[in-house]
Amino acid sequence: MQRLTPAQRLIVAVAVLASFVAFLDGTVVTVALPAISRELGGGLTTQQWAVDAYLVTLSSLILLAGSLSDAFGRVTIMRVGLIAFGIASVAVAAAPDPLFLVVARALQGAAGALLVPSSLALITATMRDEVQARAIGVWTACTTAAQLVGPLLGGLFVDFLSWRLVFLINVLPIAVTLLLLRRVQLPEHQRGAKVDWWGGALCAIGLAALVFALIEQPRLGWTAPAIWLSGLAGIALLFGFVARQRRIAEPMMPLQLFRVRNFAWGNLSTLFVYAALSLNGMVIGVYLQQGAGLGATQAGLASLPITILMVLLSSRAGSWAGKHGPRIFMTLGPALMAVGALLLLTVGSDFDYWWQVLPSMLVLGLGLSLTVAPLTSAVLGSIGAERSGIASAVNNAVSRVAGLFVIALLSTIVGGRLDLAGFHSAAVVTAALFAIGALVSWIGIRRPAQSAGGS
Template sequence: MPRDHNGRVTVAPKEQLTRSSGRGRGALAAVTIGSGVAILDGSVVTIALPTIGRELDASLAQLQWVVNGYMLSLTGLILVGGSLGDRLGRRRVYLVGVGWFALASLLCAAAQSPDQLIGARVLQGVGAALLTPGGLALIQGSFREEDRAGAIGTWAGLSGIAAAAGPFVGGWLLDHGGWRGIFAVNVPICVLVVWLCHHYMPESRDEEATGPFDVVGAALGAAGLGALTYALTASGDASSLVLAVTGAAAVALMAGFLLRQARTPSPLVPLGLFRSRVFSAANGMTFLVYGALAAVLFFLVIQLQVVSGFSPMVSGLAALPITVALLLLSSRLADLSSRIGPRIPMTVGPIVCAGGVLLLVPVGEGTSFWTGVIPGMTVFALGLATLVAPLTATVLAAVADRYAGVASGVNNAVARAGSLLAVAALPPLVGLSGADYTNPTALTQGYRTAQLACAVLLFAGGVVSWVGLRGTGGRDVAVHGEGSSPADG
């Protein structure tokens, strides 16, 4: 197998992996399990917060930062993780991220105070930022072109399952190992991922990256995304002055980041990527759909517990249709999209999701779980399964392979920004603040308005796809959207 001048394995076209080979299956397992554990950890912790609060004597603000600290570092550094993988080797950076995530998980499990746990969660987010964009980039750089859509479909499906299964898995672990088990279980999983990578995953990188790494751009991007994340997530704790200053700083830092990317010869994010109509449309749809997805689940789980009277475990099971649909359909729908093009799946999927959300609007006091919740969630899940894999494949196929890590990092950052903005902005916009979430009457009114708003966002995502992805039939999307390769900025 050929190696570069540093002795690292490189991937020649004739050696690219196939999904049906043993090596291909092992490599795909490495990226899906590694990405899945990071995604699962982002959602599984929420259900454990009351237990953590009791055992560590944590305040509500501290419990919020157990979640927000992880999201802060993940969102702030995910672009850096994607770019480092392209330059230094995607497998190398992915493995560093997996190892970092495992060590941080041990620190979380051993935490003796709320502040220790928050610090460990911030470190855990750094590891997730290194490994999350690497999973998709490794698929794009390691599998042959005709197998990429199916491989990405498998990755997307299992990643979606990890996110949806979080509340259920968290409840089971709480019953059998306490809250520390939620973090400790990550360690053996990460060890398995490292073993799989070493045995099955070839190295890949952007061989054309010759300039120095954009340290200034990385700092501006991380600081800007971090400030934006803080401004969104601390709105209930910080003063108006602090929020205004933080928001202004986020705008200034992101403006500086964009200016830097336009002028440096070795940008962290080549702005020319956005000259691809397909890449821009796919990321616009990502922002709308993932923002709606996060808000739908956020409001639904609270509504089911406070108003409908279901337990946290049963409320978590409301996401079961998403798990089943993604498991059974993602790979098949990815193959279909590769044949007919992404425009129809990425248009129909969000609109079907919107229909499912409309079915969930009446959920309230006396709602039956099986007839009032599951039908709407099933329709929502079918729409989500239709759009997830084609969306991911389209983002990567719309740019040259050398930009796979950057493209994945951008799309992940956009998805998380959409989620953060929706969850932070919708409660006050629908009239919910303070302790209103404990008032069934106020909560129900806000819940129904929020779900209608989410349906509008999802429908808008379908419109963006229909307009932005015109002309993308079959494999045409692989030719950089409109047929022009993105420039470096």
């Protein structure tokens, strides 16, 4: 097995740290939501916007950021993203009211969008074949870990310091990454690379308008002009985005990638699985505090078994999928997670973590461990090495959009209140999403040929 050179290890370290910042901040907020709404007000709506304002800009700009990386240089775009992310994080920590918080979170997501594709581009531009696959595997494992340890870190900060300091966790990794970035030497841009500004605007504004309608609808009603007009506008703009991607010569999201079977079905499975993960993560983090009366740290620790099982099993699952193909694991994993979500229906008014939540966390952790590496392998392995960067960016965008919309629908899913009945409703919807993800994988995923093509 070919070893990474010192220069390649530096590239991987920078890519992991930069992405870790963006993904950590997407989940660290979860356990801070009750404290945020207590201090700033706004209830469930503020909590939804604190999550979705970040996801709207992150998911809608992540593909545009890939074009910026090609046009202006990966190192330059990453440096801008890191500095902007740090400034936006300070603004979130200083937020005096919900509106300021939401705007700062949106800016934070926009900066985060600059980090993910540029970090992947560093890997794909400097490594090939087996070395590239190993580097992408390390990147995927670390970004997944960031999403899993986020709630625990957030809980510790909320309980022992302040929810505001939750958003400053990333200051140290940003500083370290900026220092390491000074040692990275790469060609700074491609001649003639174009940026699809109109496509980026259509995607960002369309997603924002649709999410606004979904979040505010329970409060204003579908008949309110602000709701149905923004909803229709969002749908029209997103259709316009897809139409533009079909028409232009250098699209942000090359639609021909979806002609590759495992890429198309793998992304559809990603949509349902990551929607379920986002819904489950937010509901667990909030309900265990507001409904079950746990502290923020305890709520963060609740999902620790998932992290432990991921560390122990995910690499083995990747090896098994390499031998037997990803289909069985992408089916069995989400199916197990559906069972884990249904186990949360045992949560009652007399709360007991050990009997009502821990069994669910164990089953969810086992299922997630079987799913993540095979899913990544199926999606990226179906596309040629020369297009793996954009393939990974598209898959990341799909997973963020999945979380974006399910959080926007949270109030509808839980019936307006995240009480015990709402918690149970969310568990059922989560299980259904996981089950659909399993079904999609079983129907669509095939064992890849010995050498994946995919242009």
